[in-house]
Amino acid sequence: MSSIDHDSIRHTAPPGFDQYREDISRGQIETVEYFSTTVGSKRKAMIYIPPGYSEDQRYNVLYLLHGIGGDEAEWYNHAGPQVILDNLYAERKLAPMIVVLPNGRAMANDRAEGNLFDANKLKAFEDFESDLLHDLIPYMESNYSVLIGRENRALAGLSMGGGQSLNIGLGNLDRFAWIGGFSSAPNTKEPELLVPNPEEASAKLRLLWLSCGLLDNLKYVSDRTHSYLELNNVPHIWYEESGGHDWPVWKNDLYHFSQLIFR
């Protein structure tokens, strides 16, 4: 049995998990620009700095990716991740972490406009691997007080970003120990290509999380990945939840996933 049974995820997030609370400490959200050697231009990312951030400490980093219709502001605009995370810190349920919200469409015009399924736009989601590894992570490591080990780096995302997280994370286990795919899209590699060496993946992963809404038309992608992992004894959390391809599902995923990483 290689699915991890985890008490805390039997339920959806409690009421109020995403509601702004008075009288708690708050993190900060900022937008940065970094130079991408991959794209050859400046690119934006949003950053969430946890409450009490201090340069005297070094922080874990979660890179949290958006879907095909989004950009670096998608999580911020639709999910208020800073509210969810501030509330979790107030309840002492999170290990301190910086959360980076990148733009996963690594091309000169990275806005979510025009035909989102154009071949060059889909390729830009693949090219993001180089942008992340060679441009954005080094930028974070030069400009913020961050920990740089594989166990201090997590990668997760929704839909197109879920596929990216699985492809990039599982393809670079020397860089990421905590990986999450939320409602992963058909850009997710076939399982045999995604995890060609189940024993190595099992040894290196601290957490592999797969979740999907039961009403999501893309659920077959998560199902096929889960089946392969199960068959090959790769420990992972398998979380099926009510809902479709939508924000209530992804907010719930962030609530749970964030509590499990950097432990």
Ligand code: FER
């Ligand atoms: C597809 C259907 C959906 C696909 C990607 C998506 C690459 C992405 C959806 C999203 O990010 O919400 O066939 O192929």
